[in-house]
Amino acid sequence: MALPRPSEMFDREREWSALGAFAGDTRPGAALGIVSGRRRQGKTFLLRALCQATGGFYFAADEAADAESLRRLGAALGEYLGTPTTLVPQDWHEAVDALLALGRERPVPVVIDEFPYLARVNTQLPSIVQNALAPLRAERDESRSRLLLCGSAMSFMGRLLGGNAPLRGRASLELVVPTLDHRLAAEFWGIDDPVTALKVNAIVGGTPAYRREFVRDDVPAGPDDFDPWVLRTVLSPTSPLFREARYLLADEPEIKDAGLYHSVLAAIASGNASRGGIASYLGRKSGDLAHPLTVLEDCGLVVREPDVFRDNRTAYRIAEPLVTFYHAVMRPIWSDLEHSRDAGRLWERSRSRFESGVMGPHFEQVCRYWTRFTAPPELLGDYPNRVGSGAVNDPSNKTSHQLDVVAFGLEDGGRSPLLAIGEAKWQEVMGTAHLDRLRRVRALLAGQGRYGAETAKLVCYSGAGFSEALRREAAEGTDVVLVGADALYR
Template identity: 30%
Template sequence: MFLNRKVELSLLENLHAEGKPKLILLYGKRRVGKTELLNEFARRHRALYLVARQEAYEGQLKKMSSEIAEFFDDDVLRHSPFQNYDALFIYLAQKETPVLFDEFPYLVEANRDLPSILQEYWDRYFSKKKTFLVLCGSSIAMMESLLGYKSPLYGRRTEQILLEPLKFREACEFFPQLEQEDKVLAYAVLGGTPAYLLEFDYGKPLLENIRDRILQKNTFLYQDTMFVLQQELTEPRVYYSIINSIAKGNTRLGEIMNDTGLEKSKITKYLSVLKDLHIIERRVPVTEKSPESSKKGIYLLKDNYFKFWFRFVFENAEYIEQGRQEKLIGDKISPVLNNFAGFAYEEIVLEYLKSSPGFPDYIFGRWWDKEEEIDVVGLDSSQNRIIFGEVKWKALTEKEARQTLNQLVEKSVEVKWGENLKSGEIQEGPEKKYMLVGKKVGGKKRLLGDGYLVLELDDLVEN
């Protein structure tokens, strides 16, 4: 099923329309929709789509020979398949057809010389024609190694596209029939991976889907998290401990060390690998001048489903082993699911603000210092403006809204920025605005009239 990916499909089509030689690396984690994107492009532009398997070099060449012969209706090739990549690339260099290699890392695993061979034929033939060649893969480590300066393809690739999970509003296309709150809950659990979003029956309650589609050992959603990680990691058990620790809320280096019992040098190495694989991300307060050297960095899981799986499934395997799915939901999941969704809602708000045409000049992020935290801070240094925002995953009365905003004003005084002074210490400070986001906000019109910025759930879904 091809849903969304309009931006990425449009990008591929625009690159193809340029009529220039293109060597494109398309990569992203498994299940994110790379194959569906390539298939849709191939359908629209009659492209040759070749998907590799984990098999010996000779078997791969035989399979591709058969598929290419079928595509071009070539009887000679049917009876005399390619014996090496030289023959394959010479053949393709004579065609004007776009060529899409899916699971390209499998081909490299079977023949480590392939990048060098492709480099030669790119330089000799493909770069001198209207070539449109896409190399696609799920092994992020290998695909990014092809971008490195030690790779034979370094300097040859014309574009690289990292296919990220869908954002909230894009994911909503998978469950348009749900109420707005239920859309947030579904996204909080499943995240933006298309293959995961297709697994739920959205005509059933969320907890029933969790019980039947996630908490059963034979299901795709139960098994896939481990499978994906095992494909990328050489010491998965250690990484599981670190990911699980972060999922439980240990986001600072010291907290992760204490929870896992691992030494700092080892933790740092493992965190770096997880970051390179786009499984975790390191964040700092948006006000930090030197993010890389900041001592306020925290580590967060990027994928909502990984957060859910490690928080509730990995931690509670004994319930599932004993067939106690209902008890697991009652004891561990249902009581905290609303709070879990609250964190996802904060991310949805940040995501919305970063792409909103209403705030084009602001850089948005979070702010924290010791025990204080502000959900949303937007900086516009060029025009000396700042926005402070609070996000609540609840419906607020006008009284609660004003109390929350008053507390936000008090907290905002502690924020250091500009010339490294607290915002309350700046004599002629910048323009400051205060934002409140809730499911519903009572007295919204009056709050807007008083100069506050107010957003509700409907604004995030519909606008």
């Protein structure tokens, strides 16, 4: 029987169902699960709720010396078991066996939250867990503990089960708790106006804690309240959101030279999407950036996206909207904001950077996500299997055309049909000139022999609307699709 979901839990049906099935598995033998996700996504809430619903054991690790962590774990175990004296494990071998012993009578979830804190101090801990879960070991075979290791350090958690890591092959659950997408985020924030929802999403993304804990349910009352909301939350030095982007970087243990990583992020936020462009912005060689870019990818702060037409060409994108907002808007005026200068005037002067450096790229990404995952299949004639962006060469005009949205269907005979190409404009009312450009690009792709290009849909995405002439074209033809801000929330 499915575990009832707490009434106060928003969404997370998939995650709760997976955790409930894992915790309630009645088969003999201890089992291991790995739960990860960026900070503030609600992992701790999920795991605490799971333990409360099932009578499980929950332990939150701190940054502490190894001996102190052992003492704290022993105290928590003693309290959970109701022993008259405090338990004091001699080492982590004994401690992990004590955790497995909790499941001798029944399946029981055993949660160690912020596991990276423990493993950074005692690097043998993953191996100790591996050995404790070895087959034919009585402590493992006679237990039905469902051990859940949780952490927010994405680079560390990603390596727990990778390559030759000790725990590779030991876990029967690997759960990543994602941020809410733009539609769920709007529902969570209670914002009905799509333009306002997109603007808020471009700043705080889909991180649940930013509404509840960080701004204490301060939500824009409507379109006219967006600017005042920005001033009283993210641009206010008294708001926790004000410094959060800096803390997100500091939270990652793999990042040693924070200044370099902030500069890399600033370069990307300034529109430098290629490694060469980032290197030029920083005045460094391209090869010098291989490591910091890889670390930022492993941390989940940066995403590398290939050009859909050329695999050897990639673009980097910041994955956390608040980090983009910080580098595009806040960092250039940080000192003035800290010293409580006229924030309203500073925000007004920064609006152009917000619209071009934050809203424009964010709108494009939302359009790609919507096309890939939530657009009705009849819109493009099939389910998109791959959606990205790319550049198409135009030799006769000695130029190239950038496509914000390119959708491919499932492979058919070794080839992926091109379902649609599109352009996304946040501030611009789109007209027939945009449609003519898309038609030109479609003809170029057909000339290159791209499978399905002749019938590919031409999609115009706009946050500002469409001209009457373009609306007539869309109404009269079958190959033109118009997607406004409101459609992204349907």
